[in-house]
Amino acid sequence: MIYIYLYRLPPNSLPRMNKVILVTGANSGIGLALCERLLCQDRQIQLCLACRNMQRAEAARSALLVSHSDAQISILRLDVGSTQSVLKAAREVKQRYNRLDYLYLNAGIMPNPQVDFKALFKGLFSRNVIHMFATAEGLLTQQDRVNPDGLQEVFATNLFGHFLLVRELEPLLCQPGHTAQLIWTSSSNARRSAFSLDDIQHHKGVEPYSSSKYASDLLSLALNRHYNSQGVFSSVICPGLVMTNLTYGILPSFFWTLIMPVMWLIRVFTNTFTLTPYNGAEALSWLFLQKPESLDPLAKYHSLTSGFGNNYTQPRKMDMDEDMSEALYKQLLELESNVRKKIEEEEQDTRAHGQYLNQTE
Template identity: 60%
Template structure:
């Protein structure tokens, strides 16, 4: 019997996969149906096998969806309507950071500045990325991280996973020898003395997502960002922080997204 249907985009690795593992291991897992919406189906099948290996009785299905592609998102939305009569929870987790670059000079300058903690906690000033353009004519990061999810017609709470060590994080320094990452890990754990945003593990980074699973939507603050945080002793918790949001600017952005959505649906779909 299915009591709750949960859709997770970008569920084949990192925080998305950690979220699925935590949901299936929770006390509310009975009757839970997980739908993993992924771009890479080979990795999606591997993720599903791993989840079923740990939870043999779980209900886990796969959905092909590339949030950078308008046609893929619309096709996936139609398939969801055919498969399920409802979605109880939707986690808009898919995202990319294409060609991340690490500015070594900015890093060393930041080490001896008053913003060193902010630099470590957020990567501000030391990380850049080279964006591309999708076949639909949209900026790749915008399409994948935002507009593809917007096309699903959903509203969501905003979460921040903190600084998490995933394949995306390791990819920032692709030529960095593996043993140096091992040597750096104690330093990263030590930084927790100064900032609680170093969640480090995907399990900890998914804390706010799991917390939201247990909340009533009407009690959530639409102007709050829900942060996954970890204490010095490794205790994970969730804390809401008000976003610095200008309502007029937000409304203008929303109106532009609606216009773009209407235009996208009128245009011939790129193959």
């Protein structure tokens, strides 16, 4: 008779699976601050910095390694405003990793911001000064343009590129017994009044940034409806008013020098003026520690900072409904299908042209 003895390891001795985290727009601002905070919370994570500029990505990686010399940090070339770049980057991610635990959809642009200076100066001396700075409502517009893919640039970068990335990385996100989180960096500038289902790319409007951020809030709700059953959960955060390269591009540098003391003073009376990227990344960092299935899909998680500099996260209900989010999701699926078809046709044309050249040589 043969006896087989099974030895069960105690729970604490079981091999620990390091969490795999990908952050878009990770080379500066809130994205870089988030990476620093994640490494402080868990030194064993596998962190991938997905950036458009490889030189700046390498600089960010080097800066993180100064304080976390044993960290596992890789970089990935990704321009979420380019469908070809998204598809290529997704293929590379699937070659590097066998799963993905966190996907931080953080990259975003606000090109050519235009400020209504009359409204700005009027608001500075009104009771609405805090609301004006926190949301830029009635104050800020942008000049958008069409990118090489034929899409509106802000829509493509802030929303569609990330949607396509999620779709491409489904095999790493949706796995049996595995839970994954999608976390969107939204904005207090995300307003329902700036978005229209009849113009999801915001061709006709002058607030593409606000439109794209509200659309990301809607999309997060739809993703939960379609992916929760597969173990994927989506959340949205608002970083508050943060001084980053994106913010500094809104006004001339001398103007920021003049009003920064005022903004620090205002912070005493409001918790939405986070001001620094580290503070702005509070909600992103907080979500890393939560059980995703316990989060509210209709809440936006706000990074807040008290007048004394204490950071905390607070959920606030979003102004949206499921019918609108589902309608947007269906339009994005249709656009994805059209984009893929266009890419396939271009690849076929390229192959046919190459074969023609080979035959004529």
